[in-house]
Each structure stands twice: as structure tokens, then as C-alpha cells.
Amino acid sequence: MHDLPELMALLAGALAVTALARRLGFSAPLALVVVGLAMSYLPGLPDYQLDPEIVLVLIIAPLLYSAALRSSSIGIKANLRPIGLLAFGLVLFSTLAAGLVAWRLVPGMSLGVALVLGAVVAPPDAVAAIAIGRRLGLPRRIMTVLGGESLVNDATALTAYRVAIAAVIGSGLSLLGGVGMFLLAAAGGLVVGYVVGWLVHQVRARLDDGNLESAVGLLVPFATYLLAEEIHASGVLAVVVAGLYLGHRAPASDAATRLQDRAVWDAADTLLEAMVFALIGLQLRTVVEGVSADLLPLTAAGLAVTAAVVAARALWVFSTLYAPSWLSGKRDAPPWRHAVVVSWSGMRGVVSLAAASAVPVATLSGAPFPDRAEVMFLAFFVTLATLLLHGSTLPWLIRLLGVRGQESYTDALAEAEAQHNAARAARDRLDDLTRESEPPGMVADRLRQAAQHRSNQAWERLGRSSDEVGESPSEAYRRLRGEMLAAERDVFVRFRDEHRIDDEVLRRVLHELDLEELMLRRE
Template identity: 70%
Template structure:
């Protein structure tokens, strides 16, 4: 409780720096990390040492859940191979190669401790990369692969980390036991995540109260994580699966819930991301205290390990994602520039530091964990180096390679087609209602114009002229327009389910429908 005021000050400063970075068009993670590094040298700044339990329980689950809510399950399925390759294969290979290099560069470090270090620095944190990608307009495929990788790779790395730590500590882990533990953790996480998502979806539908539904949603990431971890399953996978499940079914929730959830999770993301990137920079003083006598040699080792993780990712992306397409070309090969951007988006994040801080002090025999201070420093060095290297150069790489998304026109055309069909469905619904209850001519004309408004607005992006809009409706208009909006929503969801529009298009249109729906209720 005594640290609460210091935490509030840190959050306020971090949000202020985030606002300045956005105003000046700078990379927010880079600005926050550099500011944290500068503050770590200021006398009197409180000790903001990372508490691994707080990060893994209070910070990681909501960040993963929010990202999963807005991820496209269609995109996940379409890009399952590259996502699995990076989130599983790349993480395990990076763990092994980095561990072997650390073992070779630091003779005093046992192989087990070196593999722990490899697992700690193996998973990239794509938060910074995706924020840069959105700002610069990366292609949707690249964004889907990066975000999908970041949702799953932490589970792979943390499981490998636990196996490596258990081996060093001496709790009897073997390679076969480690593989079994990994499979059980992954399977358990999938089951728990699906169960939590299924249960929460049905509870929220039964509540019929927007505030309570949103409040229940706030508990999901923590409940899924803790339930899974309680049975030795992967809490990370549980959170991701629950988020994907509920995100896919968000169209069935009420408009007010979707609007509230959107605002809440955008705000939470901004707050937590500002906090974690600030904390990374502030760790400098803490991690150097235990290795001050060998700082020079460890910096050289850190440079070698940074080069290793960067090179391993680049080689892995080329061998597993680019080379097969070049050799077989079973479908149109992706531009090599896409692979270059993906390979260069390998920034490490706060999960690596939290895992390093969670390394036990003692082994089962009561002896100190070998080279713990060195592992902690090297994990910090690689995390910081990759953030600064990739964060500073990724925008330049994207611009030089000319990797820009081409989905704007395609999305506009798909949205216009869906909007046209939605307008037809809305008018058809109005005609059905008019057969039961007479509708005044003025109201009917106004409703027909309202049904065409969204369709016309979508076609305008393709060169259509403006269309006339009606005035605010009467009570009859509110009732009938609500029915028409429901019919439009069903068509957009059907188009998404049939793969004719992307989830991103659906979310944008639903947001417009939801805003109108809420305004109808408030008039």
C-alpha cells in the first residue's frame, strides 16, 4: 500500500509521455522506455522493481484478452501455419540456440541456467510492433501474423521456461516429462479458455443489463488465467481462447455492451502499455546492482545474445515461411518484403523481465540458483536492446521496403456490397411490419431513406454521390428503425461468417450500427 502513490505518479507520467508521443507522431514504446532509462538515474526515484506475480496475473491477462477480443478468428484460421510456426517453432528454436550461445559465451553458466535465459528472451512482444504497424498501414496479413504470434508465443515460452527452471532447481524433470507437461498445459489452457468463454457468453446474455455485462467481461481474463494456472494448465492460452470465443460472439451482445467494452478495453490497453514500457526502462538500476563488478564483459555477452535472437528469427522466417513458397508456389507467393518486416518485428517485452524476476533464489538442495543475477541482467539487456533497435528502425524498414496495406479499396467494396444487402433486408423487414401495423407515409419514407443511408455512404467511398438523409424520427420511427438495424446487423454477421467481409469490416460497421442504436434509445 505504501507503493501505491509512487505507482500513481508513474502512471500519470507515463500517460503524459504517451500523449506527447502521439501528438508528435513518435513511437510510444520507444519514448516510454527511454524515459524510464533516464529516470532510473535520477536520485530519489522510487524502486520500481518488477513483481513477476503482478505482471503475470494483473497485467498480462487483460492485455492478451483485449488483443484477442479484437482479433479475427477468420484471419487466425487463414494464417494458422505462419502463426504456429512463429509462436511454437521459433520460440523453441530461439530458446535452444540462445541457451547454447549463452552457455558458450559465459563459461561459468551451467547449461540449464543458460536454457532458462533462452526461454526468458525467446518470445517477442508484438505490442510495440503492431502499434507501429497500425500507424504506418501494414498489410492485414502481416498484422494478423504478428498479433497472432504475440497471443500464443508467451504460452510456449513460459512452459519451456518452467521446464528449464524445474530442471535446474532439481525437481526431477526429464525431457519426456517436459514434453508431457507442455502438451497438458496447452490442452488444459484450450479447454479452460473455451469453458470460461462459453459460460460467460451465456451469463451475459441472461443478464440483459449492459453495465453488468461489461462488468462481467472485466473479470474474464483474470478468471481464465487463474483457473487454468490452478490446474497447472496454460493461463495465457486460456485467456486467449476465451477472448477469441467472446470476440467472435460479440455481435450477439447488445449495442451498449459493445460500445462500453470498446471504450473500456481501449483505455485499459493504453494504461497498461504505458505502465509496462515505463517499467522496462526503470529496471536498469536494479539489474545492474548485482553484476556491477562484471558489467563490461556482460554487456559484450548481451550484444552477442541480441545478435543471436535477431538472426535466429530472420533465418527461421526465411526457412519456414518464405522458402517453401519460393520452392513450391502452391499459391501466390507473398512478397519477400512481408517476411522481412515480420522478421524485424522481434521486440522483447515485459514478459521476459517478469519471467527472469520469477527465477527462484535457491535450488531444491538449498544452494543459490546458478548465475541468477547474470541471467536477470542479460534478459534485461536483450529486452532493452531489441526494443531500442527494432523500435527505432522498424518504421524506417517499413517505409524503405514499401510494405503498405492494399485493403482499403477491397474493404470499401466488400462493405458496400454488404451494406446494399443489409439495406434490402431492412426494407424487407419494414414491409413485413407494415403489413401488421399501418405506417404513416412520412414515417415510411423517412425509414426507407434511413435504410439507404449506410449503403449510400459505403458507395461514396467508391465514387457515389451524396444521398439525402431524413430528420430525427418519432416514437414509431424509433421502434421500426430498431427492427431494421437488427436486420442489417444479421446480414453483416452472415457476410462475416461466410467469409465475404473481414472481422475488421464487421467491427467498424457494427460500431456505426451500435451508435445509431444507442442514439435511438436516448432520443
């Protein structure tokens, strides 16, 4: 996948499918996988082979970093136990379950190679699940747990994968040595991520240039990953820690920088996620052609391994959630419906395919790595099967169980209280500034009205809906001001077209109008 025209064609096609899926209300990841599968056998289509290093550095690292920037470190800390159980315990449990099933069902596959496969298919990719959950309004705690799991589980699986690979190729790694390697990689990733996050925050705080700050931020995931991997630490975990650190300290940045960063990473996420899921589908022909064994028993083994990872997740989720409360006699576990949704959110993704592609071709003795093609086929099968199974049924399951978040009112109440106190602080500050000299015109009155308006907006959202009481004053203000901004924009564009103002003037004015329009919008 080094030919630039082929890469551009892939990106353009993936974005086109994404746009169509969003327009029709379909799941974009699922649509991309299905279209990729259909296109993989078209005559003349380029062979889009996965380069694992490129995937991990240029796709996985920025996606994880962007997700970490927008994650709540406070929310993750509050849910550290369930996230840890899923991101560490479940990954290792799934590695063992899938490995044992493959060892028993794939003829001639050794236990070591089977555990390599287990580590490959162990980590779920929650991108599709989180997108579905956000669209359907899942409770915040479920979203936080799924997001936290997806940030860390890749690091666990890739570290376990390294240990299994080392054992198979004959590096003489013992079980104790493997555990030590795992702990050192995790600890190294934590340290590297924290140090990089701290250093980048200090540098950006002193730049006083929004474009430079955003440019530095773009380098963080790639540099952090490569630095951690260079010292044999977990690059994935380092990227996540750096993202969480910088995301938590984003309020210290300039407002323009925050707006720019959000726009940049939103666009990057859309592009990278589209490419990731398209690549999953396009791998079908390459993976199938690489297998020389009979596909029928291998497909049966793929079904069994898929069932193993699905059952392992359900068993782990329910046992870790409810066993402690049953043993202690307390009844403080989450509702069973929530556990069902979490257990059914185990779609695998491109990390599994990248890890399978990175399996060495030969051992240290020079012999071919045993069953490498079978590992790739089974990894692809499990990834595809879980994406199609969970991706197509998870929305239906959420609606059937009625699992919806109840945070909207409490969020609105908390925001209203904060807005009220913020408006009071703003008015007090204005009074201090204008006590000795009143600004000209009606400036002070307009500023006080603006502060009161922002406070009123939050309180109005606590009342009945607009369907019941009609349009609120704030809604009317946003609608009318939006129409006024559109009229202003039309005039400036017309003046540019009539050569009465320069494009540079138009861009500057449109930027100001766009910022005001963004302030009017409410998510």
C-alpha cells in the same frame, strides 16, 4: 511497487509521456522506454521492482485478453500455419539459439541456466510492432500473423521456461517429462479457455444488463488465468482462447454493451501499455545494481545474445516461408519484403522481464540459483536492445520497402455489397411491418431514407476521392449533422448552467447526442 502514491505517480507520468508522444507523432512505447531509462537514475526516485505474479495476472492477462477480443478467429485459422510456426517453432528455436550463445560466452554459466535465459528472451512482444504497422498501413495478413503470434508465443515461452527451471533446481524432470509437461500445459490452457469462454457467453446472454455484462467481462482475464494456473495449465493460453471465443460471439451481445466494452478495454489498454513500457525503462538501475560481476564482458554477451535472437528470427522466417516452395517447385510464397518486415518485428517486452524476475532464488537443495543476477541483466539487455533497435528502425524499413496493404478497395466493395443487401432487408422488414397499418406522419419515409443513406455511404467510398470530385452527399451530411449536434449540445449545456434543466437531464440527452455522433464517424 506496493506503495499506492508511487504507483499513481508511475501511472500519471506514463500517461503524460504517452499523450506527448502521440501529440508529436512519436512511438509511445519507445518514448516511454527512453524516458524511463533517463529517470531510473534520478535521485530519490522510488525503486519500481517488478513482481512477476502481479505483472502476469494484472497486466499481461488483461492485455492479451483485450487483444484476443479484437482479433479475428477466422483470420487466425486462415493463417494457422505461419502463426503456429512463429508462436511455437520460432520460440523454441530462439530459446535454443540464445541459450547456446549464452552458455558459450558467459563464464561459468551452465547449459540449463542458459536455456532458462533462452526461454526468457524468446517471445517477442508485438504491441509496438502492431501499433507501428497499423499506423503505416501494413497488409492485413502481416498484421494477423504478428497479432496471432503475440497471442500464443508467451504461453510457449513460459511453458518452456518452467521446464528449464525445473531441470536447474533439481526436480528430476527428464526430457520426455518436459515434453509431456509442455503438452499438458498447452492442452489444459486450451480446454480451460474454451470452457470459461462458453460459460461466460451463456451467463452474459441471460443477464440483460449492459453494466453487469461489462463487469463480468472485466473479470474474465484474471479469473481464467488464475484458474488455469491452479491446475498447472497455461494461464496465458487459456486467456487468449477465452478472448477469441468471446470476441467471435460479440455480435450476439447488446449494442450498448459492445460500445461500453470497447470503450472500457481501449482505456485499459492505454493505461496498461503505458505502465508496461515505463516499467521496462525504470528497471535499469535495479538490474545493473544486482550484478556483482564485471559489466563489460556481460554487456558483450548481451550483444551476442541479442544478435542471436534477431538472427534466429530472420533465419526461421525465411526458411519456413520459402523452403517448402523451393522444395516443391511452386512459387506461392509471400513477397520477400513481407518476410523482411515480419523478421524485423521481434521486439521483446515485459514478459521477458517478468519471467527473469520470477527465477527462483534457490534450488531445491537450498543452494542459491546459479547466475540469477546475470540472467536478469541479460534479459533486460535483450529486451531494451530489441525495443530500441526494431522500434526505431521498423517504420523506416516499412516505408523503404513500400510494404502497404491493398485491402481498402476490396474492403469497401465487400462492405458496399453487404450494406446494399442489409438496406434491402431493412426495407423489406419495414414493408412487412407497415403493410397493415402505416405509422403516423412521415415515419416510414424517413426510415426508408435512412436505410438508403447507409447503403449509399458504402458505394460512395468506391468512387474517386473527395479531392477529385469534391464532397460526397454522405460526407456533407456527416459534416452538417455534426455541426447541428454541436449546436444542440451547446444549448443543453447553457440550459443546465442557467438552472433550467437538471444535470440528470443533461447527461441523458448528451448520451443520445453522443451515440448519434459516434454513428456519424467513420474509422
